Amino acid sequence: MSLTLYLPLDAAALALGADEIAEALRTEAEARGLDLVLKRTGTRGMVWLEPLLEIEENGLRMGFGPLEPADVPALFDSAFEDHPKALGPVEQIPFFARQTRLAFARCGIVEPLDLDAYRAQGGMKGLERAMTMTPEEIVAEITASGLRGRGGAGFPTGIKWKTVLEAEGARKAVVCNADEGDSGTFADRMLIEGDPFCLIEGMAICARAVGADRGYVYMRSEYPQAIAMLDASLRVAREAGILGDHFDIEDRVGAGSYVCGEETALLNSMEGKRGIVRPKPPLPAHKGFMGRPTVVNNLITLASVPAILSEGAEHYRSFGLGRSLGTVPLQIAGNVRYGGLFEAAFGMTIGELVEGVCGGTASGRPVKAVQIGGPLGAYFPRSLFDTPLGYEECDAAGGLIGHAGLVVFDDTVEMGAMARFAMEFCAVESCGTCTPCRIGAVRGMETIDRILAGDPAAPAILADLCETMRAGSLCALGGFTPYPVESALRHFPEDFGGAREAAE
Amino acid sequence: MTTDIIARCRGIAAAHAHLDGPLLPVLHAVQESFGHVPVAAYPALAEELGLSAAEIHGVVSFYPDFRTEPGGRRVLRVCRAEACQAMGAAALGEDLKARLGVEWHGTTEDGAVTLEPAYCLGLCACAPAALVDDRPLGRVTADRLERLAREGSA
Ligand SMILES: Cc1cc2nc3c(=O)[nH]c(=O)nc-3n(C[C@H](O)[C@H](O)[C@H](O)COP(=O)(O)O)c2cc1C
Ligand code: SF4
Ligand code: FES
Numbered sequence: 001m002s003l004t005l006y007l008p009l010d011a012a013a014l015a016l017g018a019d020e021i022a023e024a025l026r027t028e029a030e031a032r033g034l035d036l037v038l039k040r041t042g043t044r045g046m047v048w049l050e051p052l053l054e055i056e057e058n059g060l061r062m063g064f065g066p067l068e069p070a071d072v073p074a075l076f077d078s079a080f081e082d083h084p085k086a087l088g089p090v091e092q093i094p095f096f097a098r099q100t101r102l103a104f105a106r107c108g109i110v111e112p113l114d115l116d117a118y119r120a121q122g123g124m125k126g127l128e129r130a131m132t133m134t135p136e137e138i139v140a141e142i143t144a145s146g147l148r149g150r151g152g153a154g155f156p157t158g159i160k161w162k163t164v165l166e167a168e169g170a171r172k173a174v175v176c177n178a179d180e181g182d183s184g185t186f187a188d189r190m191l192i193e194g195d196p197f198c199l200i201e202g203m204a205i206c207a208r209a210v211g212a213d214r215g216y217v218y219m220r221s222e223y224p225q226a227i228a229m230l231d232a233s234l235r236v237a238r239e240a241g242i243l244g245d246h247f248d249i250e251d252r253v254g255a256g257s258y259v260c261g262e263e264t265a266l267l268n269s270m271e272g273k274r275g276i277v278r279p280k281p282p283l284p285a286h287k288g289f290m291g292r293p294t295v296v297n298n299l300i301t302l303a304s305v306p307a308i309l310s311e312g313a314e315h316y317r318s319f320g321l322g323r324s325l326g327t328v329p330l331q332i333a334g335n336v337r338y339g340g341l342f343e344a345a346f347g348m349t350i351g352e353l354v355e356g357v358c359g360g361t362a363s364g365r366p367v368k369a370v371q372i373g374g375p376l377g378a379y380f381p382r383s384l385f386d387t388p389l390g391y392e393e394c395d396a397a398g399g400l401i402g403h404a405g406l407v408v409f410d411d412t413v414e415m416g417a418m419a420r421f422a423m424e425f426c427a428v429e430s431c432g433t434c435t436p437c438r439i440g441a442v443r444g445m446e447t448i449d450r451i452l453a454g455d456p457a458a459p460a461i462l463a464d465l466c467e468t469m470r471a472g473s474l475c476a477l478g479g480f481t482p483y484p485v486e487s488a489l490r491h492f493p494e495d496f497g498g499a500r501e502a503a504e
Numbered sequence: 505m506t507t508d509i510i511a512r513c514r515g516i517a518a519a520h521a522h523l524d525g526p527l528l529p530v531l532h533a534v535q536e537s538f539g540h541v542p543v544a545a546y547p548a549l550a551e552e553l554g555l556s557a558a559e560i561h562g563v564v565s566f567y568p569d570f571r572t573e574p575g576g577r578r579v580l581r582v583c584r585a586e587a588c589q590a591m592g593a594a595a596l597g598e599d600l601k602a603r604l605g606v607e608w609h610g611t612t613e614d615g616a617v618t619l620e621p622a623y624c625l626g627l628c629a630c631a632p633a634a635l636v637d638d639r640p641l642g643r644v645t646a647d648r649l650e651r652l653a654r655e656g657s658a
Contacts, residue, residue, distance in 0.1 A: 015642030047629035183585035186626035224638040255567035272527025334590030339629030
C-alpha cells in the first residue's frame, strides 16, 4: 500500500528536527511494509508547530505537530487520525486561516522544485500575461497596484522600474536583494526554500518590463539551504526554457557583511569589491551593476509581482491601508508563543498581531517591547500597540516597518543592554565611510555605559551623538541606529537608571 | 604552502573569470576547497583576475566570512542578534566561550571547533539559533551545541 505524506524541508523545520522525523517515518513505513512517498515541501510558516507533518484526506491537508521521532509509531497505529499531536485541517488553524496569502500562496503546499505543481497552483500565469503586454503596460500595472519595496524603504516599485525602462543602456540588469540581514526576518529565506519559482517568475516579469537580459540573486552565506534550493530551481527553470539566452539568472553569495544589504554596497560586493556604500547619484537605476541600468528590489517585492500580474492591480490594491497597499509577510520572532510568518493586508495593529494572533510571549510573561524593522528599527512599548502596521503609520509612531520583522521581548529584557547592542552592531557592521557611523557608534556604546553607571552628563551627550549620526551618515546603518537607541531610552527610561530627568 | 595549492587556486580563478565580478565567487570556492584563503595565493588570483594582490587583500579583509588561516574542523556559528537575545543568546554565547575556552572567532586548542558570531540566521522564530557547519539548529542549549560541534571532529 502506498502512503503519501508531506513534511517541510525549510531550514527552520530542519532546525527543529524535520530530518529526524523523515528518518523515523521511513523506518516505520518499512517495518510495516508500506510504500512511503514522502514529499518535502516548504513550511507553512507556523514555526512553533514544526516539524509539522501533513497527510491529505478528502482534499484537505491534515496536520500533526510539533513532532518528535518518538511520536511516529503511534501515528501509524492511529492510521494518521486520532493522535495527541493531531491538529486537524492545517488551513483551519487560526494563525493560518486569518492570513491572506498572495506571495506565499504555494509555500508549504508544493514541492519547491516541482514545476508542474507550481503551474497547477496558479504559477506562471503572471508571466504568461506579461508576455502579451508591452513593457510600458507591465510597468503601468505594477504602478497601479501600489506595490512598494519590501526591503525597508517602501519606494514605489513601478517608479523604479519605469526609471530603468527609460534609462539608456545596451544591457540592463535585475538584482534581487536576498541579503535579509535584519534580526527577526526570514521571509526571503522561507520563500526561496518553499517556492523558488515564484521569485524566478517575478524576476522574469521584471526583466521583460525593463528590458534586462540578466538577473542576479544576492544571497547570504548564513542561508546554506536556501542557496542550494535556489541553484537547483535555476537549473530546473533553464531546462524548462523559462530561463535561457533571452534572460538568465545567476546567484551570488555574500560573505557575512550586514551593510551589503544596502543596495549600492550590494552592487560593489557583486562586482567583487569591498562592500562599501556608494554616494547617490548616480542611482542604481541609471548606473548599477557594472554600470548598467539596474533594478534592485527586495525578494518579497519581486515575489509579489506574479500575483499582481495574474490577478490584476485592482485585486492587489484592494488589500491594505492608506498608502500601504497589498499584503505584507509579517514575521514574528523572539520570545513569542506562536512565532512564524503571517502574510496579511497592511493595517493590522501591533497588539492584535502580537497578542491576538501570536499569543504573547513564549515564556508566558508579559510582553514588554517589540522591535520592528530589524536592528535599525525602533522598540515599541505596549502603549503604542494600537499602531497599525503600515509604512506611514509606523513612521508616525516614531519607528519603521522595514522588512516587517517583529521581535518580541518579555519583561525580563533590559532595554539599556539592547540600546548598547544597537550601537555595538553599528560599530561591528559599519562600512567605515562616514565618521559619525564608524566612530560615533563606538562612542555611543561608551556613552550608554556611562548612562547606565549613573553619569548625569551622559544622556545629553548621547542625544547629541544620535543627532550627529542621523545627519552625517551616508546610509541608514549609521543614520537609523538612533531609532532603537532613542526609542529604548524614551519608552523605558527606568531601564537606564533614572536617566529620564537628565534627558528631558 | 605548496605550489600545488597555488596552482589549484589559479585554476579556480580561471574557471570563474568569465563572470561579471568574479572575485567573491572565487574566494568562496577557494575557501570551500582549502578551509581558508591562503595569502600566498593572492598573486596568482590577482593575475588570473586582472587585479592587484592589494585589492584581493582589501576584499578578503572586508568580509567576516573569509579567513586567511585554517579554522577548526567544524565551524560553530551562533546567532547574537536581537530575536535570539530575546531567548537568552547572550548567556548562551558566554557559556559556549567558557566551555570551548575561546573568544568569538577563536578556535579550540585541539583544532576541533571555531566559534563565530552570526547576526541572524533566519531562524528567529525558533531562537536561540546556530549553525554547525551548514546544519541549522533551533532552540539550542550550550550543552547540545558543544556536543554537536565536537561530534566527529575530535
Ligand atoms: C544597512 C542597510 C541594510 C539593508 N539590508 C537590506 C536587505 O537585507 N534586504 C533588502 O531588500 N534591502 C536592504 N536594504 C535596503 C536596500 O538598500 C534597498 O532599499 C532595497 O533593496 C530596495 O528594494 P525594494 O525597493 O524592493 O525594497 C538595506 C539598507 C541598508 C541601509
Ligand atoms: S552610515 Fe555607516 S555603513 Fe552607511 S555608508 Fe556611512 S559608514 Fe558606511
Ligand atoms: S536573530 Fe537569531 S536567527 Fe534571527
